[in-house]
Amino acid sequence: MSQEPGEILDKSLIIDIVRQTARDRELDSDQVFELIEEALARILHRNNGRAGSFLVSIERDSLAMESWQVWEVIDDDEPIEQVDTQMPLEAAREIDAEAAIGGEVRLACESPRLDNHANAQIFKQKFVSCLRRAERSKLLADLLERGDRLLGGTVKNIDKTTHDYIIEVQRVECRLRRGDAIPKENLRRGDRIRCLLLEIKEDPNRGKMVYLTRANEDFLKELFRREVPEIEKGILEIVSVARDPGYRSKIAVRSKDTRVDPVGTCVGMRGSRVQSVTADLSGEKVDIIPWSEDEMSFVLQSLAPAEIESVRVTGPKACDVIVAQDNLAKAIGKSGMNVKLASQLTGWQLNITDPEDAESRENERIDRKQKYFMRYMNIDENVARILYEEGFNTIEDLADAEKAELLEIEGFSDEAVDDIMAQAQQALARMEKDLSEKTASAEPELMEMVEDKAMLRTLLLNDIINLETLAEMDIDELQDRTKNEIGEADAIALVMQARERVTPAAE
Template sequence: MAITSANQLELLQTAEAVAREKMIDPGLVVEAMEESLARAAKSRYGADMDIRVSIDRKTGRATFTRVRTVVPDDELENYQAELTVEQAKQYLENPQIGDEIKDEVPPVELGRIAAQSAKQVILQKVREAERDRQYDEFKDRVGTIINGVVKREEYGNVIVDIGRGEGILRRNEKIGRETYRPNDRIRCYIKDVRREVRGPQVFLSRTAPEFMAELFKMEVPEIYDGIIEIKAVARDPGSRAKIAVISYDSSIDPVGACVGMRGSRVQAVVNELQGEKIDIIPWNDDQPTFLVNALQPAEVSKVVLDEDAGKIEVVVPDEQLSLAIGRRGQNVRLASQLTGLDIDILTEAEESERRQAEFAERTKLFMDSLDLDEFFAQLLVSEGFTNLEEVAYVDVDELLVIDGVDEETATELQARARDVLEEANRSALAHARELGVEDSLVDFEGLTPQMIEALAEDGVKSLEDFATCADWELAGGWTTVNGERVKDDGVLEKFDVSLEEAQNLVMTARIQLGWVDPADLASDEEETEVEEESEA
């Protein structure tokens, strides 16, 4: 095959046909042809030569050009593709480093091997262009639903024809009892698109919570229009799901809109998810209220929220316990996923037992510490007193409301409580000093003797040691490890020191030591306020 003898327009016609078939830019195919012809020319004229080919986009004429670059004398290495300034003067009047001298050379005759090589180059370039096009097309569709046709199944994974490419529905992304045969139509959620050596990989899912949210968006016009928003979704794929919705139009009921007339809208989603039962729950910014909704159909008697720990205790009637927990813990697990809280469920009987145990424990504390009889100690607990500090430093009037307590009795109670606390403080401080606590920590305002003792037992014995502590090391906190919340115990956690209080204590210590300039803190706070105002 020789370029000179071939129909020159045939090159352009071939490029157009390939580009149309693969749905890529014809210019990319022509560039691949130019590169393949240049390689063939190098095999004819010599691999050291810099041969370039240009195909005219209108006529299809291929021009072969030899290019030589002007380089400094000491850098001349390739005599076929480079020449010195002195040598270049034969071709240019005033040659400069980097100038190129181009000479047209005769077109080459493509033998069978050269033609095959050229074909491979073109195919490779076309394949790369096709992969780039597929990636660019699908990467912007991540987070949407796509319809496809099942092509085959490999090791439990389903390969899906999604139009201009293939997607893979992994075994763990299929709803449990689903089976597919070739040519079955399938609807999936595009979870991820990645570039890989073998081309772009489109990963599909039918178990993702977002899949159900997108299905509702398709079935409920109010969600698509933004009048109703899906705030949270939790799924046990193929079995049960909970979805929380809120309406920004007071005239529209979000739950009713999602259910539809005679359940038509929700039923369409249920059918797509192979009969998965769906609880539609009204969203509420108040977490306890939202949790009560999330635990439907179970009834809730009481909710106790611990925001710092991200935990919540739910008390339900004894006969509602199994309903609240659900089959194999499904109901409470989905409610936990929906709210983002760890949920402990107690029956009313269990909560009553716990309250009785706490009552007995506090009664014993007052009996032993204040030398009171059981009846009087129970009166204190009944009035809401939980520790000696409350008794010692509360306003006397709050003690006088207790039956049988006059001013003299109240004063005596407070005196006893203060004596016990002062003795405990002396003992704690003495123990801390035995452990080697320095005066700098003892004199630091904001720490009680018991706190100083706890710090000393943990190895914090000076103000410098204290200033290096992180707030969570003092107040405790929670860390998410492998999707599970893990408790981090704080040194001062048992003294009810909050994270904010721990931050303030540590920062005060750093300022006293001169590690932090208060002026810098003030400027940082001003910048934060300005940023918040601008965002608002």
């Protein structure tokens, strides 16, 4: 049976295919026609040596078919990168006088013939492929329309190349990458699991790809939101989360109703709610911490189950947490996990130490601050110590202080306070001038690496203005150069960071 120009072979068959496919796949008839058009255009592309862009249109009632080759119109001065799909404006206007840059021009071409066996095979393969993609897009649209981020699915397969898990969620194949899975769990085909919708990416070959996660902190939040109705209703709020997937997590919760206990509510009757979350996390331990506006109280709570003796603030968002020697291991946790998670949860830099070490560190800090004040101001050791103990950490603190604030310090006379404030202003002016000059000649990489402004200031004022100089120093040398204004731990960290950045460049 021959095919007439402008027609598709066997109209009744095509109509039956469209109707049945639309019914079985829950697609619109128009969508099915578009898939047929795409499959037919693929035949033209294949028959043209897999080059060029083609368009096929089918009239819905008569099933008359028209075909075109399509080119993108580019500027005459623009180089042609794809001769089969791009055409200069001048040449395009010979085809269509109204052609414009960025638009397209079409040339009618012979429509594909389906009574050709090779064409029929290409059509069948492409149509099935397009159909699967369209069906998947619809299923995905239906899934996303529900608005759920927490999704339940079944492990369908494991990608042998990437070792990613293929998870089927409501007939949609999703991907759980190894890096987004809980590290210690070993999922098997057929396992039922819950995941969090992470992102949707467009793949040129496979269409929209759905990526899931079980390692994300938001996954933990969503599990609690699902298990604890008070969170869903807004009575409780999850303030922050810190997580080491598969091992331990900490979650800070606060109540907007004083009658509702945030911790007890999240734990549930006999631990039922938190146990349900833990089961979804493959046994990951979860500490529930009551959030507090009092930052020190929050810090103490975050280190549970360790018992804390005291806390000593050592800088902005930094403190020494002092615990008894026999409680030190519990406070730090296995591989430092407890203190690391507590730091992430609170946003504070926490240093766990015992009373003896804490005293030694504090004496070291006092010594550094005494030398710092004595270096820039004409004051004795006792005055420098008193200033530090009263909360003045820098020359700027003194320069910005109110006179009444200093007069409250026992033993400070009116005359002494005037002298201290005048010296602080003069010292600050000298430092700012010196610092401005050093900053102008400092290496940008050093400025970027050292985020602590006070520490950066100390380095620059002591002529350490590039990474190479810092990397070549040993710890004692750096502390000597900075008159011990930088402590040993910070000095070690600075030198190691500088060496890490300099060594690759040298290689």
